[in-house]
Amino acid sequence: MKPNPHTLAVAAGDTLVALRRVDQLGVVNGTQLTVERVKVARLTKTVTVTARRGNDIIQFTPEDISDGKGRVRLTNGLVSTIFRSQGATVDQAFVLLNDKFDRHDSYVSASRARGDTRYFCSKSIDASIRASSGEFHSPIDDVQRLDYLAKRLSRERVKTTTLDLIDVAEFAKAHLKRERDRRKELSHGL
Template identity: 40%
Template sequence: VIATASAWRIANMLRDDLGIEARATASWIARLRAGEKILDSRTVLIVDEAGLLSSRDMGALLDAVTNAGAKIILVGDRRQLQAIGAGPGLDLVARAVEAARVSNIVRQREPWAREAITSFGGGRAAPALEAFADRGLLIEADGAKAAVTAALDAAEQIHAHDRGASVLILAKSNATVAAISRAARERLKEAGIIRGTEVSFTAATPSGHTAQISLAAGDRIRFLGRDDELGVVNGSAATIVNVSETAQSSSDASRILIEADINGRQTTFDPMRLADAQGRPRLGWAYASTVYGSQGLTVDHAIAYLDHSYNRHDIYVAASRARERTTLVLDAKSIDRRLASELPFDQQRDGLVFAEAQRRGWLAERLSRAAPKISTLDVIEGIRPLGRTAERSRERRRELSHEL
């Protein structure tokens, strides 16, 4: 029995939980294409988070399994985040073979939370939002800066009551994650947790953009690429013990060294060893995560920064990461701006503030919308009825012509 998932972090969790060999899907596919004999008639391949697989990757796995006479078990939820690559791999398989459905939610400990998450996943966001609001877990903040502050305040309150609790702050975009991380660092500096010499360099973000990052002792960092020598994969986290910046001579470029604690193991490395093709280290802060990066994770508490960009798939994942409680923090101004933009042109003006009921109604409608991946089959199936209608129209014209 072997296993795979689209992300190395989830694959490693499978390895640790099941005690079997597990690798990222791209790694297995690369080895199969290189001609390695990985599968045979006795192999069972478990694919976790299969809903994230593109049709191309799903096809590669199915071809390899079929050719080897092996067995494949696909585990995934088509209501969660969709594949980045082209085509919905899991959905295409589910159309062709009978699927077993597991509808019971076991992660959340409170019945109301399980019911609310089921509602989010089914496109019924209004009662789900009401359930969070009734328990004081839907916070409306007056703008982006206030929402960041509210999210960090919520995290601090959780840690004040339970220092050992795992807390995950989520946002839709990398830009919002960066804003939360910068604000978190300022608080940690004031508390003396981040201290001493600080180094700065240009790094690559998870989306491939460029960002300036500053690090010091006490910082929490996340590796955004795999490095076997360091023993890290995309998503691995560490705590910085010390940083230094040196130059061999006045004419040489300075070299940064980071000493970090990676799951109790201390190591020193140059961030340039993690550089991408453009020379940007794939390294970031670990104070918040995108919703996409959180799929497959389980924590004690989650705090989701909500804005106008969420859809049904996003909220379904964001609201279902925590065992205990999830707090939804809403950037109310972002919703108000969208509501204002939908007014007749002569009624639009800056700074419009809408009633809570209007805001939540708009948000509920937005969070109920699905944005599923489509495939060529969807296009063909959409065209077929048009073709049949056109054919019936031609037949009717021939009948009328004959009658005349």
């Protein structure tokens, strides 16, 4: 299976995020790097990136930060998912909404910015409105979009854990019995 070919154009001033741990460079998944310089050797065409990691300057080649399949594990640092951005704070946030967002997702995306958070709608919103209403040919206006988003973004999806799926009292009773049997077994000396 061939890796998905993707070119990430990089220039001085770009913000990148490392997607894997590389101890020699002092980066882990999520480390932000600001590109200072990109140099291509004339003869070998080897690319060397000089970047700022916090207050430190590091140099690396794409091979230094690639995985076992040769994929360079860097991404654009200006674009992120709401899950990767949890705990991060930025000056401004631009959020592309889709019909999968709920109350939790909208809160997380809104709370990332010190200043403005601007929401944009994906075209998939119109398709979702048509599918839920059954009106496949009528035009959709902004009032319908806002009404649909208000309903979607206010819904709450309760997260479940494995403890929600078992009878905790029954599990505790069985565990206590196993512990008693085990102690009894261990108390018999050889």
